[in-house]
Amino acid sequence: AQSVTQLDSQVPVFEEAPVELRCNYSSSVSVYLFWYVQYPNQGLQLLLKYLSGSTLVKGINGFEAEFNKSQTSFHLRKPSVHISDTAEYFCAVIRDSSYKLIFGSGTRLLVRP
Amino acid sequence: ETGVTQTPRHLVMGMTNKKSLKCEQHLGHNAMYWYKQSAKKPLELMFVYSLEERVENNSVPSRFSPECPNSSHLFLHLHTLQPEDSALYLCASSAHAGGAVNEQFFGPGTRLTVL
Numbered sequence: 001a002q003s004v005t006q007l008d009s010q011v012p013v014f015e016e017a018p019v020e021l022r023c024n025y026s027s028s029v030s031v032y033l034f035w036y037v038q039y040p041n042q043g044l045q046l047l048l049k050y051l052s053g054s055t056l057v058k059g060i061n062g063f064e065a066e067f068n069k070s071q072t073s074f075h076l077r078k079p080s081v082h083i084s085d086t087a088e089y090f091c092a093v094i095r096d097s098s099y100k101l102i103f104g105s106g107t108r109l110l111v112r113p
Numbered sequence: 114e115t116g117v118t119q120t121p122r123h124l125v126m127g128m129t130n131k132k133s134l135k136c137e138q139h140l141g142h143n144a145m146y147w148y149k150q151s152a153k154k155p156l157e158l159m160f161v162y163s164l165e166e167r168v169e170n171n172s173v174p175s176r177f178s179p180e181c182p183n184s185s186h187l188f189l190h191l192h193t194l195q196p197e198d199s200a201l202y203l204c205a206s207s208a209h210a211g212g213a214v215n216e217q218f219f220g221p222g223t224r225l226t227v228l
Contacts, residue, residue, distance in 0.1 A: 032213030043219035099169045099211040103156040
């Protein structure tokens with residue numbers, strides 16, 4: 001079975017500061033990894049995904065993530081955050097041919113002026 | 114309308130009521146999903162439909178009854194719910210069911226409160 005751990009339930013950060021949101025996963029088979037963002041009163045929007053190839057993945061809104069197989073991690077980073085980045089961020093995994101996206105419990109990013 | 118829409122956005126119901134949630138996708142997709150998002154818990158997959166056929170039922174209680182009359186519409190019929198069923202119910206769709214390459218597009222959700 002797969003599982004996803006997001007250790008930080010909330011990350012406060014000042015505007016224009018860098019941020020890293022942590023995601024670790026466990027799986028006995030190969031999985032594919034995703035980061036989603038949920039703004040208040042909205043559904044989830046895909047930020048980026050890792051399927052294969054380069055372990056550094058670039059997504060929308062200036063976010064990037066690095067897949068580290070040995071550490072089973074897929075941390076999300078942004079070098080300089082904006083107030084508008086305040087949202088809930090979810091890491092997720094899926095096995096190929098599976099229907100089930102397995103989500104972490106989410107990390108609330110709070111950007112302060 | 115574009116993307117995935119859900120109605121109503123908010124719903125309050127008593128435990129003896131019967132209500133339905135509606136989801137519509139305008140993306141030409143063949144697969145649709147229902148998720149439950151409870152406070153402090155990860156999103157949980159409830160049901161998956163592929164070409165109007167249910168292909169996944171993730172041990173959901175029978176008081177939740179899905180219906181997919183065509184590939185663009187998905188309903189979740191609710192009856193005799195419990196207060197712990199209060200949550201945000203999210204609908205999603207993808208070009209085809211399952212797999213990493215089939216990105217799921219989410220609707221804004223229905224916030225359900227059971228009194």
